[in-house]
Amino acid sequence: MSKEAVLILGARSDIGFAVARRFAQAGHAIQLALRDAQGFEDHRRDLELRSNVGVTLHEFDVLDSAGIEPFLDSLPELPIVVVCAVGTMNEQGRSEQEPDLASLDMRSNFEGPALVLGAIANRFETRGRGTIVGISSVAGDRGRATNYIYGAAKAGFSAFLSGLRNRLTGTGVHVITVKPGFVATRMTDGLDLPEKLTAAPSELGEAIFSAVQKGRNVIYVRRVWWLVMTIICAIPEAIFKKLRI
Amino acid sequence: MKLSGWGRYPQVECTLHHPRDAHALRDLVTQAGAEAPVIARGNGRAYGDAALAPTGTVSMCAMDQMIHFDAQTGVLQAQAGVLLADVISAFLPRGWFPMVTPGTRFVTLGGMAAADVHGKNHHIDGSFRSCVVWLDLMRPDGSTVRVTPDKTPDLFDRTLGGMGLTGVILQLCIRLTRVETGWIHQHTIDAPNLDAAMAAFEDNPDATYSVAWIDCLAKGAALGRSLVMLGEHATLAQLPANLRRRPLQLPPKPRKAIRMTFPMCALNRWSVKAFNALYYWKSRRKTNSFVDWESYFYPLDAVLGWNRIYGRKGFVQFQCVLPLDRSADGMRALLSEISAAGQGSFLAVLKRFGAQDSAFSFPTEGYTLALDFPATPACLALLTRLEPIVADHGGRFYLAKDAVLSAQRLRETDGRAKGFADTRLAQGEAGVFSSAQSARLKL
Structure with a gap:
């Protein structure tokens, strides 16, 4: 028998799938939500084989706000944990010129995730328990020239999660904000990332699993990013605006 | 980016690819050519340069279903x-x-x-x-x-x-x-010297698992002092009652990770000697015991990133096999050279191979010795003294561990190398698949 289900929004992302593997390993049933869910059958089978738990696929588009309630109604059970790993990152330079691309990043990193987690929060609150995990980014801690459109959306998402946590404290529902730094994923393929600052997706799986067990509020992965971002956020704006970091 | 094998030596500037499916992989392979050959890389546990190709290292880690x-x-x-x-x-x-x-x-x-x-x-x-x-x-x-x-x-x-x-x-x-359980019933034989260690292998051909941990700093009459560890998968009935309740579960253990790279001097003949003495006396006390699968098969895995204890220059592995009839003489010669040099190897392992006849695999009937050394000039010099001993005794080297062998030495020690290289040419493999190792060894 599998333990209560964990819902992964954006299961096709490397981080989302790594989180799914970690919870499956702990014996939880897994609900994988993503676009073109049928094409993900091989991954579903992989999870089942590895962990001997029930794994289901669910069609889900984070930009379809009208579809949120029907999507939640279609789940075999209301999950005990939801992890939102949805996100896109278009090239900053192109997003500055093409409003549609910028809009896509803003909607898929902030608006969409916030709306669906908000809807899930209401159901969790009614039930009186559950954990909501939002994967934001260190990019949201301070806007930088190289990725501020993505960063602004993540900043919005971080603020949303913070407020949601504040609202739900005392209801039995907990909210965790995850702020990854560099992660070796499809999003960063081909970039030469510094080894010590770059996490493997499986490290995120482990960190998120552990954060859910311990009821943490905000986690940085790797942890050194807390220090990095504290320093970056402490730089006075007059200086910061001249930096290229 | 700079890549290396598990030994962190050598470090080579490589273009790294992460194909997610067979299509992406096919593109990489078909675009490779004599100018830009590729090599597949798994989790980077080969010690040397076997999975490094400057022009195209293809990580297979994303294809893991x-x-x-x-x-x-x-x-x-x-x-x-x-x-x-x-x-x-x-x-x-x-x-x-x-x-x-x-x-x-x-x-x-x-x-x-x-x-x-x-x-x-x-x-x-x-x-x-x-x-x-x-x-x-x-x-x-x-x-x-x-x-x-x-x-x-x-x-x-x-x-x-x-x-x-x-x-x-x-x-x-x-x-x-x-298997019925995740436990190994281990029997440890205290072998005071090399002859005793080899006798322990020859006397126990039916043991499912056998391996010797060898103290390569021991000299003279104690040359080749070893602990020969024999193991069998424990059946449920053999397990003590306290383990029988959850026989396939690992007991909870702390996991250590080494994230920093040790200074080069951390591993010296005294620290290795102390470790060896401690390990020897600790293990000797337990002749019969139940060991969980992780401790038995993967003692070093318990320390994630243990390769960093050798310092920033990394380390080299040395593993050879000598044919059965030349093993006693050859091992004695190798161990004498190593103990005289005083270049301690942390975990040195001796093992009896069974018969195997294959196109290019490492094992063949005889004894294999595996050692690791920090990649210091003194140790690299020692390796160049060990190589001829292996060659003289008809032995050969394990390419998964190798980072330093020359093409000439490979051909001298492994009669199959030329044929392997010729077939690669004839089959069109040589121009497409090539690693830093295969280039060095002219394969």
Whole structure:
């Protein structure tokens, strides 16, 4: 028998799938939500084989706000944990010129995730328990020239999660904000990332699993990013605006 | 980016690719050519430069799906990037264990096949190839061939142990072995010298697992002082009652990780000597014991990132095998040279191989010795003194561990090398699949 289900929004992302593997390993049933869910059958089978738990696929588009309630109604059970790993990152330079691309990043990193987690929060609150995990980014801690459109959306998402946590404290529902730094994923393929600052997706799986067990509020992965971002956020704006970091 | 093998020596500037499926991989292979050959890389556990190609190192880690498992026969079909560690965590709870395992479980199945790894049961079960039912191999033209021991025996023989030089392994079908528990019943024989250690192997040919930890700093009458460890999968009935309740579960243990790189001086002859003495006396006290699978097969895996204790220059592994009739003399000569140099190796391992005849795999009947040394000038010099001893005794070297061998030495010690290289040329593999190692060894 599998333990209560964990819902992964954006299961096709490397981080989302790594989180799914970690919870499956702990014996939880897994609900994988993503676009073109049928094409993900091989991954579903992989999870089942590895962990001997029930794994289901669910069609889900984070930009379809009208579809949120029907999507939640279609789940075999209301999950005990939801992890939102949805996100896109278009090239900053192109997003500055093409409003549609910028809009896509803003909607898929902030608006969409916030709306669906908000809807899930209401159901969790009614039930009186559950954990909501939002994967934001260190990019949201301070806007930088190289990725501020993505960063602004993540900043919005971080603020949303913070407020949601504040609202739900005392209801039995907990909210965790995850702020990854560099992660070796499809999003960063081909970039030469510094080894010590770059996490493997499986490290995120482990960190998120552990954060859910311990009821943490905000986690940085790797942890050194807390220090990095504290320093970056402490730089006075007059200086910061001249930096290229 | 700078890449290295597990020994962190040498470090080579490589273009690294992460194909997510066979299509992306085919593009990489078909675009490769004599100018920009590629080599597949698993989890980077080969010690030297076997999985480094400056022009195109192809990480298989993203192709890591398990595809099918037959719970009746224990046959698993999985992509090449699946880690052995994941196979164990998935199937040991269901009573299945890898038939052949190397000394770390953080290897990919594809890497295990390419190096045709061996374990402590080589004398009984042979190398990894024994459990491979078939594998899918991407050839130089981008086509995929199902390689089996029966239908494509030559390609199978060359691919297992071929160090990725015949193509890229996409997926494999392997047999697991049934176990009742996750525990090993271990019997330790205290061997005061090399003769006693070899006698312990020869007296126990039926032990499923056998390996000796050897103190390579011991000299004189104690030369080759060893602890020979024999092991059997414990049956449920053999287990003490306190372990029998959850026989397939690992007892909880702290996991240590080494994230910093030690200063080069941390490992010296005194610290190694102290470690060896401690280990020897600690293990000697327990002649019969139940050891959990992780501690038994993967003692070093408990310390993640242990390769960093050798300092920033990294370390080199040395593993050779000597034919049976020359083993006693040859091992004595090797150990004398090592102990005289006083260059301690942390964990030195001696093992008796069973018979094996293959196109390019490492194992052959005889004794194998594995050592690791920090990559210091003194140790590299010692290696150049050990190589001729191996050559003189008809031995050969393990390419999964090698970082320093010359092409000439390889041809001198391994009569199969020339044929392997010639076939690679004839088959069109040489221009497409090439590693820093194969370039160095002119394979």
